[in-house]
Amino acid sequence: MWWLISVGVLAGAGAGWCARRTATRFVGDAAVRRGWCESSCAAGVAVAVWCGSSGREPEPALVPAAVLLGWWCVSLAATDWCARRLPNILTLPGFAVVVVLAGFTGQAPAAVIGGVLLAAAYLLLYLCAPGSLGAGDVKLALGVGALAALGGGGAWVWAALLAPAFTAAAGCVALVRARSRPSRPEPDAASPTSVPHGPAMCAATVLALLATHLP
Incomplete structure (x- = not known):
């Protein structure tokens, strides 16, 4: 299970970077602090993988689903926090x-x-x-x-x-x-x-x- 959590942390950090770049498109690079999106997404994906695989057989789609969810939520949260808007897209x-x-x-x-x-x-x-x-x-x-x-x-x-x-x-x-x-x-x-x-x-x-x- 720990190897899967490690993969989740790395994938989550990558998704957080993508989320920061997504938010930057709407609020500007200076408004989104570096590190916040990456750390939040990495922690969220790691916890999701731990909760979803602890005591049971890990599901292959668990990490991709957690990464996609993390990117979406962090992109929205960062954009709304910095610019007070939630883009329709x-x-x-x-x-x-x-x-x-x-x-x-x-x-x-x-x-x-x-x-x-x-x-x-x-x-x-x-x-x-x-x-x-x-x-x-x-x-x-x-x-x-x-x-x-x-x-x-x-x-x-x-x-x-x-x-x-x-x-x-x-x-x-x-x-x-x-x-x-x-x-x-x-x-x-x-x-x-x-x-x-x-x-x-x-x-x-x-x-x-x-x-x-x-x-």
Whole structure:
């Protein structure tokens, strides 16, 4: 198993590099710190391989699936964190890919239902509370909802609940940090307490899926 985890670390680091280059296309090279994407993706893929192979026979598709998921989530999280945007070219095709891949295991209906349900909830919040979410969050909800549904109903519920909790926690930290240093108002700058929701959605989904495969 350890050799497979080692392969996962190397492949994850490569996927993280690709994710940083993907995010750079949308936010610029200076905005995406070197090392963050690579380390996050390498750690995520390693943990996914460990959870998926511990105590059972490793599946050949485990590493490629974890690498693809890591690249997608880290690309989205880095772009949203740096530029406060979730490009359509990453969100909507991601949902389609999840559904297609789920079809190989007979889980396509569950993926579609999970994505549509979460997107519908986000859309309702987007319409009823303007400013609480962005349109990109609604589109991303399709993909992460479909992904979470592949882990079962429990994983879907945990992913849906953890995402706003993570964003709220990050917002509290940002608020404390903003109050602890002198304010320097800049007319065109974003609010120092503005926290993108996309990274929390990706992190919550990945954690919920990993929890369903813990040994």
